[in-house]
Amino acid sequence: MAAFNLHPGVPKPGDLIEIFRPHYQHWALYLGDGYVISVTPVDEGPADMLSSARSVFNGKAWVRKQLLKDLVGNDTYRVNNKYDSKYPPLPVGEIIWRAKCSIDEEVAYDVLSNNCEHFVTKLRYGKAVSGQVNQAVDAVATVGAVALAAGAISLLAWLGSRSRERED
Template sequence: MADGRGHPQPGDLIEIDRKVYQHWVLYVGDGYVIHVTDDEGAPSFLGSSSSVSAAMAKVKKQLLKEVAGNHKWRVNNKYDRFCTPRPVEEIIRRAERWVDMEVPYGLLTNNCEHFVTMLRYKVGVSQQVLKALTVAAGALLLLLL
């Protein structure tokens, strides 16, 4: 595994560092994760030109080492401070139901982080989208001044 931090447990959220974004997956055990991808298996957040323009993405179950590749990853259940996770068995059961299904995809409202947080907490959240929108709003404000 590439620079993994922590020992993932079933139901954990894993954040994988990419060049300009983080790809989020849900650990389901035995080295496997479930995540939102494009048709070729690339992470659906600027992973390929088709994932940016497509309105649909696929849910896949793959080995964490294949999804992470040479990128650093870490267990990151950061929303546990604010939200109560579902029971682990329920998280895994719900995640497994999505495998091989197509799901709506949108950078701002239905990305990989939204998907895995919805499975773990019942609500989809993406802090990286909030950060990007804050930076964009700040840049716009500077242009207007």
């Protein structure tokens, strides 16, 4: 199966590319002429969950330039400059210069504070942001709130049943 571009048109230099992997999204920055830059596990082979997990556990990643089609493989992707309305993009020449200066560097990696989305948004906007992290934190907070509410309801029901037992 060939890569499928969900976004009409062709990416432009400086665009953020969101790649839909099973269970997560990987992010890259389009350089032009079919090439992208992204952070990948230091010892990455084929793109899979195991190779991505290596960066999570060893805390290191490699800034790699490669063809978009090779990085995407059989997954789908789209151009997603989702923060443009919140943060003004840097001039394209500066984005590309900053990206090219990073090629082949080993960088620190942390899924919550320094992941692939943080890396490319720092290049495009000068500010590292990750909606994936915000969504994960929101999901954890929601699950925690639901668990707390369920616990409170259970406690109130238990107290109510104890109260009725005493009245009998």
